[in-house]
């Protein structure tokens with residue numbers, strides 16, 4: 702099973718009388734709220750499970766590359782120039798990153814056509830957006846919009862719909878899964894110490910082992926899994942080759 706975190710460029714608010722110094726910041730700076738992630742909120746009457754984080758980043762936006770303008774503005778010429786100058790430090794984007802759950806129809810297999818330099822088949826990923834992802838996106842996008850309206854935005858452009866997955870445009874670089882961990886060798890490749898069920902002296906650390914993609918960036922969890930694998934290796938050394946966990 703493979704996953705891509707569901708990235709939302711959810712809502713952009715334009716302010717007539719507030720400035721935010723968008724040019725200042727650093728790449729990882731920002732605020733995240735976790736109120737609509739996992740089971741942190743009531744899912745009654747909602748058509749999806751899990752959730753995602755909501756982010757307002759202060760990444761230091763460069764001019765030219767970051768000149769958002771309200772919908773309806775021409776994308777060229779004097780009108781665009783005037784609006785992009787006016788809003789360059791007077792807009793904010795509230796975004797989200799949602800969970801990507803496991804589906805039987807999302808998987809990696811060997812490509813029947815394409816090979817590497819050695820003639821071995823390349824990995825082929827089969828993945829698409831599901832109804833769960835669309836419902837989750839719509840819900841989070843509306844929360845992002847509400848945040849901007851509460852902040853006093855005069856105009857908010859909200860992107861509620863998630864289209865089919867498309868490799869031609871950036872959607873996510875959080876590709877995880879493929880060789881998942883689990884409790885049962887029949888349905889997983891490694892146990893929860895990242896020890897291969899079929900090869901007990903092989904522990905492999907990585908995001909490949911995620912059994913689903915939570916509504917978070919993956920690298921922190923990969924770091925935690927490294928500690929977990931180290932603990933497993935240590936136990937394995939003590940017990941002399943037995944699988945350390947089911």
Ligand SMILES: Cc1cc2nc3c(=O)[nH]c(=O)nc-3n(C[C@H](O)[C@H](O)[C@H](O)COP(=O)(O)OP(=O)(O)OC[C@H]3O[C@@H](n4cnc5c(N)ncnc54)[C@H](O)[C@@H]3O)c2cc1C
Nearest residue numbers: 874875876877906907908909910917918919920921922923
């Ligand atoms: C542009 C970009 C931005 C990202 N931003 C963030 C972020 O802000 N926060 C976050 O949490 N995550 C981010 N990610 C995701 C994160 O980088 C990955 O989820 C994470 O690096 C996965 O770790 P990994 O160890 O599973 O795989 P990798 O880091 O990809 O490590 C796999 C390693 O295996 C090596 N390898 C492959 N094949 C072989 C082979 N045959 N023999 C030997 N070695 C081999 C590769 O060279 C590589 O070093 C980003 C990813 C990208 C691409």
